[in-house]
Every structure is written in structure tokens, then in C-alpha cells.
Amino acid sequence: MTAQPPITVRPRLLFVDDEARILVSLKSIFRTDYDVRTANSGAEAIEILRDWPADVLVSDQRMPEMTGVDVLRSAAAIRPDTTRILLTGYSDLEAIIGSVNDGEIFRFVSKPWRRNELRDTVAAAVRTTASALASNDPEPIAIQSPPDAQPAGETPANSDQPGVLILDADAAEREALRHVLSADRPTYVAGSFYDALEQIKTHRIGTVITESSIGGEPVTTLVNGLHQLRPGLVYIVLTGQPDAQHIIDLINYGQIYRVLRKPINVSVLRGAVNLAARRHQTLERRPDRARQLTEELAPLPPERQNRGLFAKIRQFLQA
């Protein structure tokens, strides 16, 4: 544990894995360009983080005692500016959802990783941390303010506030959600992607609450496209039958803020919406940071691009 002298200001990377060979391998990739430290367990990683502000934390998920999500959550508490990545061979749904809501994960990477892709991802994570550190306005972290304790209606509903867009194909559900949320801030609804684009175009919207799929079509493409159209938007995804891969995609390509499983607890939803509003405020104040986040999204693979929707979004962007 020899602390590197800060002669060359190299980004700090912390890798956590119970398999030492993984750590050796990762170190061999990054050691030349980064200040790399490794930990064999979650507890050890938290120890390191306490007095070593890592720029990026890369953790395995399946580990004895402390899982990757636990590590991420603790790390977020200690070092909210450290960008968090999961690097794992397999992860169950709970872990994935936890990594979003508790760990505010930046990226989800599967083993075996492609060396160059991992390099790109880590570089993007480092840039994200840098832009966060450049601001003296630390973001609120969910775990610091439990949803139930979050005072609802902290920001009373007025037209001045950015609104909430509810994207849901089910009209009844849409209206129920609107009913729950409209007391706090302006609320708009949309039943389809195109409706959503129209609403975003005409209203001031800060948070998008969306079903994970609309009419059988995952919203990944839409969210990815919208990031470029409105960099500061914050996304809350609702899902009835969660699909692990789908949520991983929403993380990597859509940088979603929260995933809520149905049936939804109303106070959790309101808490999440309030947090999202605050995050939107932050991003609004820091448009460079918002753009930065959008730039650091993983590029959508060509087969996942919905041509028609992309064209529509592009047309929208130019309008």
C-alpha cells in the first residue's frame, strides 16, 4: 500500500474482485496510464476508499461477504464523486436493479471484457468524475435521504418548475400516475414514443417516468436518443416483468437514474421523482456536465437502432 507520489496526476482506479488473477490482469492493462489499486474484497475496497479518493471504482458482483452492489452503495456514501462500474460474469436481476437505485452505477460491463472496450469505458468514467469534481455542487445521493423521509412537495407545484412526463401505453395507469404526481409539479402524459417527443418539445420537462417497454418495444433506443436531444433529462423506469438484459441496456445506453418495480410504492415513487428533480436541477445548472454524461453513454450497437425512431429524433433535434 505504497501511496503514489502525486508528481504525475494520474486518475485513480480501484479494482475489486475476489479472484486475484482478475486483479493482476486488470492491473496489467491500466497500470501504465492510471494509478491502480486493487482489493480482494469489498471490505478492503471500502478501507482503501476512506483515505484514497478513487476516480473510478470497478467491482465484481459475486463475491463472498460483500456483494458488488454493497460495495457500490458504500462507496457512493463515502465518495459520491467516484464513478462506479460493475464488472461481472453474471448478475441476477436484483443485483442489477440494486446497482442502479443504490449504487447509481455508471456502467455495467460483462466478463470476459474486451480490453479496448474496457479501456474506453474506464476513460469515460474518469472524465465523468472529473466533470463532477469540477463543480462544487455535489449531487444528492439516494441513500443519504431515504425515500420515506423525503418531504414530499418540498417544491410546491408551480409552472416555473420543470415538469414530469409520464410515458405509458396504458391510459388508466398513465392517469393514475399523473394523479399521484401532479400535486407536486406539472405533469404531462404520453402513450407512445411520438407523443412523448411532442410533449418534450412543447413543455419544460425535467424528469421522464417511463415504462420499460412501450407496445413491446424497449424504450432503450428512445432514452438513448433523447439524451442527445435533451441532455439534462433524468429517467425513472417502471417495470412489471423486469428483464435483466433490458435493464443493463438501459444503464449502459440510457444512463437511467432509477428502476422501480411494480407494484410501485407511492412514497418511493414520489421520493424518486423528487431526487430526480434535484438531479435535473443540478444538470440544468451544469449543462457542460449534462452534455458530458450524454457523451459518455455507450454507443448503441447498430442492430439496436430503431431507424424510424432515430430519424424522428434527429428530425426533432434539427427542428
Added chain:
Amino acid sequence: MFLRKWIAVLAVLASIALLTLLVVKSQERPLDARLASDQLAQVNYATRLTQQFSREIARTRITRDTSFAALDGTAALWTSADERLARPETGLAAQPETNRTLNRYLALAAERRDGLAEFKAAQLHFIAAFARLRIEAEHILASLRPSDADQSSRTQVMTLLDELASYGLQANPNNGGRIYSLMARMNGRHPTFEQAARDVRAAKDELQPIADALTDSAPVEQLNALGALVRDTIAVQDARIEHYTLALAAFAGALLLVFSLIGLRLRGSFNELDGINANLEKLVEERTDELNRTLQELRMQQAHLIQSEKLSSLGQMVAGVAHEINTPLGYALSNVETVKESIALVEAAGGLSEDAQERVVEADVLLEDSMHGMHQIDELVKSLKNFSRMDRSTTELFNLNDGLDTALKICQNQLKGRVEIERDFAELPAVLCAPSQINQVFLNLINNGAQAIEGTGLIRIETRHEADQAVIRISDSGCGMDEETRAHIFEPFFTTKAVGEGTGLGLSIVFRIIEDHGGRITVDSTPGNGSEFTITLPVRQSAASSPVATFAAEPEASLSIGSATPAGA
């Protein structure tokens, strides 16, 4: 029960006996009729002979035949006829009244015939007297002259002769008187003639009662009475037979009625029995159907359970395996890439011996191969993950062609070098379905096809978009199936494969999944000629996903609590 049986038997026996009796009684008629008509014929014959006898008597008196041949012949015939009448075979003696009449007749007839000799004698006597009278008359006539007085004597003699002749034959009321007055007028002039006339008259008077006695109607009357009796007997018998026939008819009718009733009742019972049987059969069938359905359902449920168990354990296994493989694979692949990069750096730095340079080039190739191998492992694990799709049981818009390709990739081992794959994919719209389940369907069908092929063969996979349906045909050049096998393939646990080689669940689950998706699966197969499975899936269907409640708690309640805070703030 026993008693009733005996009564029934007795009733049947009695009715048979009665029937027999009636038949016999009504059949008596031909015999008796012949006898009766015979009797009648004989009676008639006797009557005719009796009358003949009377006529012969009369004829004999007119012709004054002295030979009596015809009369004797007739009498002889009459005698034999009477003998026949009296014979017991004729049967007239059998009945007391007939017998009495017969005997009366026979006595009368015999009396007549016995009187024949007396008649003959009287006749001969009369003939002789008349002959004498004629001679006397001729004498007188010869002695007379043709004077007027004589003429009257001649007329007197001639008239007397005529009168006497007709008197001799048939005396009429005036005959006798006229003879007496003629004789009184002769007044003794011709005493011999007068004597002869008196003799003739006396002979005639003697003959007449004899002849009368022989020709009276008494025997004929008896015969008539006898005939009447016979006819009466026939009538009585006729009546009796008619009675029997009537009784027979009535009895037969009654029997027929009874039999009809029994038949009707039997038919009724049979019908009832049939009905009961049919009912019973239907009931049994229904129950069997019900049981079969239940059994089928249970099997389905069991299969489903086993399958979900299989799937979830497969999923868990895949999760474990994926993690355990991906971890070493992660650093191995990464390290190889790093080493490759290092080698490239070393090579670029130069200053290597020729031998070292060669080795570096070789190492680069070897590392490239290692990477290739590791990428293959990665692909396989990804396919496995993709196939089990543990967290992907949701319905989504899925490209069926992709599903088929995934399944083919997983089956590759089974197929490689042995089974040729022919893909004929059409552009398909994305189908709303549970991809993990649909993938499983494809995998099962391709596996079965491969298993049906011994040695080398072909599996053809065709997809089509027809109307609003996606059609997938998977055919193989394998062994095919007979009718018997084909009828059972979709049943859980039906397999023709050896123990341990097949669970027989594959197709039942395929069926279940396709059914759940609102689709259809059919099979077309000929033994020795391969099989073709056709799946039809609706392109648009209501999502198979169960709706999930939007809110955990009742939203209104939560909302009112939540909104109370800002109101107060």
C-alpha cells in the same frame, strides 16, 4: 321367482295342448265328410232303387211282362244296396236314431221284396183272367152280326174290355161303376164273358192291394228321414267343427295377442335395457373422458412443473456456470490480449535474434488462436445465457428468425458434420412472445429432427409470413413416424427413445408453449420419409404477460397522506 317360472311353463304347455286339440278337432271334418257323403250317396241309391222297384212294378202291370226280369234285377240290386247300407262300415248303425230309421227302412224294404212272389202270382192270375176275357170277347164278337142290335152288343163288349183293361191298370173312380152297369146291361146274354169279366175284376181286385203294398211310399219316407238324419249329423258336425275352428281362430288370436304383448313387453324391456346400456356406456365414456382429461391435465401440470423446475435449475446452473467460466475467461482473454500487445511492443523495439523473431511471430499466431478459442467459449456461454434467459421470460417483440439461429447455434454439436442445415427464412415481422420459451420450442424440434436422423441427413427450416401469421416449418430427413407414434407424440412422457435418452417431455412442452402463445403446431410424417413440424403463431396477439398492478398500496390513500404534508408546509 321360481313359482312364477313354473306357472309360466305350465301356461305355455297348456296353451300348446289346447292348440293341438283344437287343430285336431278342426281337422276331423274331411274324414267324416267323406263318410257322410258316402252315406248320403248310399241312401240316395237305395231311394232310387226303391223308386225303380215301384216303377218296375207299374211297368210290369202295363206291359204284362210275365218274365219279371227287370223287376227281379231291380229287386236284386235293391237287396245289395240295402245290404251295403246295413254294413257297419257305412256307419249308419253307429247312431241310435239313424240306426232305428235304418232298421225300419230295411224291414219295410225286405217286406216289399218278400211280397214280390205274391205280386207275381196275382199278376199272372190277372193276366190269365184277362186273356180268358179276351178270348170270350172275341167269341162274342165273332158271333155277332152287323145288325144294329148286335152293334150295340159289340160296343158293349168292346167298352167293357176297355174299361176292364184300364181297371186292371189303374182303377179310376168310375171304372168299377161303369163295369157294373155294362155287365147289368148285358144281363146274362153272354154268361161266360160275363164270368170272365168278373174273374178279371176279381183278379184285379186281388192284385191291386198287393201292388199297392209293394209300391207305397213308406220305405222312401224312411230313406228320406235317414238322409235327413245324415244331413243333420253332418250339419251338427259342421257346426261343431266350425265351433272348433272358431275356437281355434279365437285361441290363435288370443295366443297371438299374448305373444304380441309379450313381444311388446320384451321389446320394451330390451329398449329399456338398451337405454340403460347406452346410458351406462355414455356414463362410462364420460367418466373415462373425465379421468383421461384429469390425467392429461395432471401430466401436463407435472410436465410443466418438471419443466419449470428444469428451466429454473438450468437457469441457476447457467448463472453459476456463466460466472465461474467468465471469471477465468475474463482474465485469460484479457491477459492474452495484453501479452499480444506486449509482444508487439517487444517486436517493435527490435534487436531480436532471428530465432527470437521467429518465435515472437509464432507466439503471436498462437495467441491469436487462443483468443479465437476463448471467444468461442464466450459465445457458447452467451448462447446458454441467452437460451435460459433466466430474467427474460417477459413477452417482447421478438424476431423468430433470430430465435432459430440461436437454437441452431446451441445444437451445433449434435449437427456438425452429420446433419446439413438448409435455412429458408422469409422476412418476418417481430412477434410478441416469450423469446425464451419460443427458443426452447425451436431447440426441441431441431433436436428431435437431429435425433431422428441416423448417420447423415438434412434439416430444413423454413419461415414464412402468411396473412397475419408467422409460419415455421422444421422438416428432417429422419426415420419418420408411424400413425401410432404420431398420435401420441404430444403427450407428456411419450418417448420411443431408450431410458435416459429421452424424457418424452420435449414435444408436450412445445405444444404447451405454442398453445400459450395462441398458435398451432401440426405434424406431417411418413415412416422412413422424415417428418415435418409446422408452427403457426399469430403475429399480433394479446401479450401473454400477466398484468402487474401499478401501485403497491391504494394510490388514493397514499396520495392523501402524501399531499397532506405540502398542504401543511
